Amino acid sequence: MRPIAIVTGASHGIGAATARLFAAEGYDVCINYLSDAAAASRVVDDCKAAGARAVAVQGDMGKIEDIQALFSACDDALGRVTCLVNNAGIIGSACRIEDLQPATLERTFRVNVFGVMYCIQEAAKRMSTRRGGKGGAIVNMSSLAAYLGSPNEYVHYAASKGAVESISIGAGKELAPEGIRVNAIRVGTTNTRIHTQGGNPERPARIAAVTPMGRIAEPEDIARATLWLASPGSGFVTGTLITVSGGSDAPIASPRPGSWPGSWRSLQIPLGIARYRIGAARRGATPTGASNCNSASAGRAFSLHRPSASSGQYERESGAAQEYGGAST
Incomplete structure (x- = not known):
């Protein structure tokens, strides 16, 4: 019997790449999306072309009733989930703390934190050996922002991803005796549309210039790490964070835009x-x-500090720009 994966926020970006890779590697896939039904349908077609059963289910991962409906739809269409990829998330607009709107803060935490917890709850009910399940794997998407803090841009987002990491560590320990492994990936800046959506379209080129590997991630880079964490090859790994960032995990400073004339300070x-x-x-x-x-x-x-190859100025890696799809699609 083929394992069954639910991938949230899978109509675009990292989620879509993950769904396609899982299908090619022998999983049946339940694809969650928020609003882009056409894009989700294309991902379903790609998964079916790879030999998988696949279904798309609309749902807002910031709403518990939609999350419960997603898991029920997977039960009916494919069977009991054996792998959950908590990929849906939002970043909000780039801003300083004093300019952060209450609605943005609330929505960021509702999707990125509450949604992850609710999805883990539903998955555990189905996977737990204590409840008659056969175990499984859960992979949560975090961000370098959780470590770096993303000052002057996305502190609210960084805080939400810090919570995801705490959830991953705690759930990994709590659920391990019941056959469920829970891990998280600290994702570096990734080549997706979320930069433009967040009003920061120049960010990928800026970060690529200071990344040790000379580029930002592609969605497939993150998908391959996700597949490993879901596979038997990582069978003794739980409550763990792995970083996929091309080496960009050290603080690199920049001032608040416009605050210091001339060269940037370290x-x-x-x-x-x-x-x-x-x-x-x-x-x-x-x-x-x-x-x-x-x-x-x-x-x-x-x-x-590190000079940018493109401008000679100093750049910062805040790690907050990867796209998760889901609530942002």
Whole structure:
């Protein structure tokens, strides 16, 4: 019997690439979408061409009743889900914290956090060996923004993805005894339409210039990592975060646009004094800037920055620009 996957937000971008890859690798696929029925239908056709059974189900992943209906539709059309890919999510418009609208904040958390939790609930009811299921795998999409914070652009989005990571770690531990593995992928900037939708169309080129591998991700890069986390090859992996970003996981600073004339300044990162003491002991001296620090939380600062290949200016990787489809399609 073929395993059955539900992929939320699968009409475009990472979700569509994931659905197609899963179908090619032997899964039957339930494709969730919000509003683009034509695009979802094309993904279904591609999955069927690969030999899979496939169905598209409309639903808003910010609404619990739509989530429950999605899982029921999968039960009826394909059978009990064995893999859930929580891919649907929204990013909202780029803005500073003081300009963030309450409706944007509420909607971001409703889709990105509440929706993920509700989907895990429904999947666990069907997968859990404690409830008569046969186990399964859940893969949640997080973002580098959860680690980097995405200042001056998407702090609200970064916060929602931080919550996704906490959910993934906790659920991975809680559900492991019941045969369910839960993991998350920290996705780097990916080549999807979400940048234009979020009013930030120049971002992909800007981030590619400072990515160690010289490009941003393609949706297929993320899909392949998702497939591995769903497969028996990762059978001893749960409650884990993996980063797929081409090496872009270090803070790279930029000021708030228009705030500092001339060249961009570097980001100041505090280092714990304990680290300095270790270095000083090895050298037999006290490092400059450490003598006046009185606690383990204090420390000298150092600069992390990298010049853009295109402009010579300094760029920041906030990690918040990948598209998940779903509520944004």
